[in-house]
Amino acid sequence: MTNQTTKMYLQIVRELRLLIQAENIKPGEKLPSERELAERLQVGRSTVREGLRSLELLGLIETKRGEGTFLTDYRKHKLVDVLATFILQDSKALEDVQVTRELHEKEAIRIVVGSSKLNQLPVWTSLLNQLTEEGSIIREDLIREILISSNNRLSLKMWFLLKQFGEHPFQGYSTLEEKGYIQKLIEAIIDGEIEQALGTFAAWTDWLSKGREII
């Protein structure tokens, strides 16, 4: 039985998938123990572990010493994390991260502004009020709302990841000048003015990167 064409640990991954399906194990719930799996699948425990470890690195399962192995919420896989540290080693890569993040942001703006449903969401006027009254909106808040409203969870997820990767240059509160950009962008969204919205976004981004250079 040790002479297989397909590697055993991959078989484990497959079996595990079937098992999860068959027993209807939901995210957060517990998987059989390593020893039990080894028994049931008629393989050594170390082989089971090789399969489990690879799934863990993918963020598909979570193990807790002394407790067991659990199926994770798929929404928080860390594959990109891993890839990133491997792949992103030169400075061009960091720039790519930023460009790619902005790519997702721009598209989300297009989606939201272009939809007469989405651009009338109460959240926009709410944000506008919050801005004029308290002045406590920061870039991330607005962009996040836009991403969420654009209704593409995958894109949202990537955005979150990219955001974590890149530098975090402007976590603080907005300056007066930045508030102007924010306000213009929100107004353009509500008015459904795509060009206006994208233009403001571009100007804002430019302004930010200029500030970055000064530092």
Add this chain to the structure above:
Amino acid sequence: MTNQTTKMYLQIVRELRLLIQAENIKPGEKLPSERELAERLQVGRSTVREGLRSLELLGLIETKRGEGTFLTDYRKHKLVDVLATFILQDSKALEDVQVTRELHEKEAIRIVVGSSKLNQLPVWTSLLNQLTEEGSIIREDLIREILISSNNRLSLKMWFLLKQFGEHPFQGYSTLEEKGYIQKLIEAIIDGEIEQALGTFAAWTDWLSKGREII
């Protein structure tokens, strides 16, 4: 030493990364053997294997029985088919994959068409010739070239991943009708006509999804 807060196999992954960097191991080249790694990192071989297995499932390394372990070309990681069956279970997710892929494609088109350098690359006329003479271009070829030319490796990598995720509906050669789209798109690129290029791309995409529905 068995009492670590961070799991040993993750340490292995980290060490391995450093080792690769330190010894300047390039894709395709051989890594130290499992036994040697265990010796050098002062851990058991099974622990080394857990780290290696997870990297293998991510497609970052490749192992050949009797030969050794090799660093793979990042461009062919296969984490996807694993993730796919695990993650993408609702149809909305599949739709998101496609939308997100097109998002990257559209932005790449914008970049390339909008740059007087990039839209004059010889590859475009070359592709155009290839199309009229042999007619052997398929969608993927053209889009890939665009992504590559847009010069954002991260976006390119994501595109590869998303492409593998989604369905593979049109792997075959192009129909006459599709050639029309391809030709129009390439010409728009060369002419630097952004709107024209994006419009053609959108029409092409629509046409493809219609064909998909018929099936």
Add this chain to the structure above:
DNA sequence: ATTTCAAAGTGGTCTGACCACTCAATAAAA
């Protein structure tokens, strides 16, 4: 020079052993 084949090296797997940790049942103390 060519062929043959045995040895060394490598990944693949199994077994059995400890360790560290968690949790719940049980026993002891209040």
Add this chain to the structure above:
DNA sequence: TTTTATTGAGTGGTCAGACCACTTTGAAAT
């Protein structure tokens, strides 16, 4: 009875050593 300690079973984490299957290599035989 209620609360607090303790114990033991179960689980993941790691290790060492043993084979097996396969590839490469180089020495020996031709």
